[in-house]
Amino acid sequence: MYPALGSFQVKANLPPGKKERIMPPIPLSNTKFNLNSSGVAGFFGGEEAVSAMGTVHFYRGQKWLGWYNSPGSYHVAKQYGKLANNRFWDGLFPGKDVDPAEFFELNGQKGPEFISWGSGTHLMTTGHIAQIFASAISKVKEIPIEPKTDLGERKRVSYMSIVDLGDVQEFTPNSLQRTSFPVACATMLLNIIPCAACGVFGDWYCFSMIVLGIIANAFSCYVIGSGKLQFHKPKPSLNSPRGDGILKHGSEVIILRGKESPVAAVTSGNFTLTYPGGNERTIIGLCSLFQYAQFLAQLLLIPQGKLFGQVMFLTTFAVSWVYNCYLSSKDKEKLQHELIMNILDKPKIRRYKCQTRTTMVVLALLALDPPKPNEFLKELLPSGTPTWDTWRENVLERFISERESDSSVLDSETPSTTDAVAPAPATIPTSDKLLTDLLGDVETAYQGYEKHAADLRNPQTSTAEPKA
Numbered sequence: 001m002y003p004a005l006g007s008f009q010v011k012a013n014l015p016p017g018k019k020e021r022i023m024p025p026i027p028l029s030n031t032k033f034n035l036n037s038s039g040v041a042g043f044f045g046g047e048e049a050v051s052a053m054g055t056v057h058f059y060r061g062q063k064w065l066g067w068y069n070s071p072g073s074y075h076v077a078k079q080y081g082k083l084a085n086n087r088f089w090d091g092l093f094p095g096k097d098v099d100p101a102e103f104f105e106l107n108g109q110k111g112p113e114f115i116s117w118g119s120g121t122h123l124m125t126t127g128h129i130a131q132i133f134a135s136a137i138s139k140v141k142e143i144p145i146e147p148k149t150d151l152g153e154r155k156r157v158s159y160m161s162i163v164d165l166g167d168v169q170e171f172t173p174n175s176l177q178r179t180s181f182p183v184a185c186a187t188m189l190l191n192i193i194p195c196a197a198c199g200v201f202g203d204w205y206c207f208s209m210i211v212l213g214i215i216a217n218a219f220s221c222y223v224i225g226s227g228k229l230q231f232h233k234p235k236p237s238l239n240s241p242r243g244d245g246i247l248k249h250g251s252e253v254i255i256l257r258g259k260e261s262p263v264a265a266v267t268s269g270n271f272t273l274t275y276p277g278g279n280e281r282t283i284i285g286l287c288s289l290f291q292y293a294q295f296l297a298q299l300l301l302i303p304q305g306k307l308f309g310q311v312m313f314l315t316t317f318a319v320s321w322v323y324n325c326y327l328s329s330k331d332k333e334k335l336q337h338e339l340i341m342n343i344l345d346k347p348k349i350r351r352y353k354c355q356t357r358t359t360m361v362v363l364a365l366l367a368l369d370p371p372k373p374n375e376f377l378k379e380l381l382p383s384g385t386p387t388w389d390t391w392r393e394n395v396l397e398r399f400i401s402e403r404e405s406d407s408s409v410l411d412s413e414t415p416s417t418t419d420a421v422a423p424a425p426a427t428i429p430t431s432d433k434l435l436t437d438l439l440g441d442v443e444t445a446y447q448g449y450e451k452h453a454a455d456l457r458n459p460q461t462s463t464a465e466p467k468a
Helices: 046-053 071-085 087-092 126-137 181-198 204-225 262-267 284-304 307-328 332-343 355-367 371-382 386-405 407-411 435-453 453-457
Strands: 113-115 140-144 158-164 226-231 245-249 252-257 271-274 347-353
Touching: 046 307, 046 435, 071 204, 071 284, 071 386, 087 284, 126 252, 126 262, 126 332, 140 435, 158 355, 158 371, 181 307, 204 284, 204 307, 245 435, 252 262, 252 355, 262 355, 271 347, 347 355, 355 371, 355 386, 355 435, 355 453, 371 386, 386 435, 435 453
Parallel strands: 140 347, 158 252
Antiparallel strands: 113 245, 158 347, 226 271, 245 252
């Protein structure tokens, strides 16, 4: 009888003096279960990966920290491939071509209406910068303007904010946020350890796929992060008048005070994102093609690995997915607002809470002091009823009278509450109770104006105080 073929043992011919290396048994090698993780390799966590990579433009050095095996390679390739712009890439990654700044939500939003009575500018819609800026105003601590009498059902809370703008600063990479370096290092380390474990136990299929995933994501992160982020603003004439005006943002009026250049930076400025190679952006197409190749390689080779290696591969996915979720949780609007505030040299913002819109409008009139007060009132309180027309006449008569007869109230840096002497109140018909209520709102506005005159009249440049 001949021995069974399986009973033979073949020993390698080792050089003299060199001992035979005995490999430790691979964990879970005796099980017949095969974990086919390639089915989820390219799809799981794709949206989180795209969102996480979209934050790379807000952090200094973030493009160098992509050395981890990120999930969702198929989804990432499909989304970023749309940025490549020529016939070849359009055929490989079909879909509407998008501008990089709009793709990464750095541009594209429509902002509130802006009116300037000094420069004559009237924009029905402003740009992305104005929308981000106006949305962030709600995070500024409120200063209440208390009514003199009980308002009853007339209460309609409105806000007025004042922003005194200085010179626009040049945008530099130093304006960006600092990256979360320890968290990124921990993520990369927890990807390297499972990769090394696959190599120690000889599972070269899973080892190579983890290495390929790390290289592909690092390349993608570098390419996407290599875009040049710039801030563009209009350049008005040096002889332009002041750009003081208002942004009408819902129930809030935001007063912008300053030269035409910084005001135009808010209302018409925008971010742009440019990549090497011009508008075709071939480098991004190659990056997306690499992600596709990684997805196909994982689809074919991961099932060839051992169960232990497949578990290690999924471990790197889990760690990377958690890190992507951490980056995705960053508020991009908040990051953009902080960037805009740095460009505007951190202007002082004061936000006043009024219990009626009428009080808010009169307070805004006093703070802005527009050259055409009648048009200002009609724009913010459009009404053609006799009551409102009478109210507007009374407000204008008082406002113009005080502005012409008591210039010290407008020019003094620290006025007292007795500086302004109001003219005699107009005769009000006893039957018109609404007019009485509206003129009471005017008194509340004047009282609040005198109480906060120093902040309302004098430009400030320190940082706004956030809500607690």
